[in-house]
Amino acid sequence: MNVLEVRDLTIRFGRRPPAVDGISFSVGEHDRLGIIGQSGSGKSVTSLAIMGLLPEHAQVTGSITFNGRELVGLPERQYRGLRGDEISMIFQEPMTALDPTMRVGRQIGEVVALHHGEQKGSIHMEVLDWLGKVGIAEPERIADSYPHELSGGQRQRALIAMALANEPELVLCDEPTTALDVLVQRQILRLLDEQLRDRASVFVSHDLAVVREVCPRVAVMLEGRIVEEGEVEQIISDPQHPYTKGLIASARIDRVPRDQPLPSVADFYTGEAHA
Known part of the structure; x- marks a missing residue:
């Protein structure tokens, strides 16, 4: 099917x-x-x-x-x-897809928590794991940063991590x-x-x-x-x-x-x- x-x-x-x-x-x-x-x-x-x-x-x-x-x-x-x-989506422009007032790690974590309700500590580790999977060298620093503090490539990688964090099928x-x-x-x-x-x-x-x-x-x-x-x-x-x-x-x-x-x-x- x-x-x-x-x-x-x-x-x-x-x-x-x-x-x-x-x-x-x-x-x-x-x-x-x-x-x-x-x-x-x-x-x-x-x-x-x-x-x-x-x-x-x-x-x-x-x-x-x-x-x-x-x-x-x-x-x-x-x-x-x-x-x-x-189902998830990777958008064209991270600066409009990401909330400029919220740290990147928290944004990814909220997507995970919304659907799976895990404990805060395990969510944080999952966020860092996904930031690593998408090729971000310093996951802790990036997770603690706001979108405007990142380069275009880092923002796009963070957006990809957010889209994939719940292992979507599509x-x-x-x-x-x-x-x-x-x-x-x-x-x-x-x-x-x-x-x-x-x-x-x-x-x-x-x-x-x-x-x-x-x-x-x-x-x-x-x-x-x-x-x-x-x-x-x-x-x-x-x-x-x-x-x-x-x-x-x-x-x-x-x-x-x-x-x-x-x-x-x-x-x-x-x-x-x-x-």
Whole structure:
């Protein structure tokens, strides 16, 4: 059985065109799916829908099931029992995801205590253990620090520790390396590759090269729709949709002839999906 099943998911905000328009995909046990697309393509909204974090005015139709349990329409009280425990999310920007007024160790500890209610001493040791697992050299110091006292890489590692501390079965990664420099980005990708091996995960990014590092499968989103999906190496070597071809070409700008204009997003959208 798939851990995550999304079927005909449509998300609207008011009278505007759908932010997500009838998409379907699945993620099996220990499986990884990358979702790529430009800003506004609907990929992050999809992640928030899975987490049950959309605003109240969002209109959601279709189905999202986690281990066979329907999440669309699930009461918030029941969602809180899943969120941060069985399903977790690594957000794009740690400075907004972390509470600036609370020490990092306490924030991670509260996530553990919320779902498992362990003793304070054992929670503290578990926090330090997870900070060590995500490659932080001085767990005690980092646990006792506020977010603004840490580097971007340290904050992202702390956020990963928080997301994984309860051993979730499904992890959603929403642009987890976007705000990092290239060296730290590669370190975080290696860390995620290691830590997500025994979990189902969805990795959202605008960067196909980043997704290629950690995901065997990829879905390409454009204007709220999945226009192409398949094995990442197959899609890179033989893309079918014009937008996918443009994404790959943009990653190889040095190979594009100087007299050939770079394509725009508007040139790629045909309104048709390619499997």
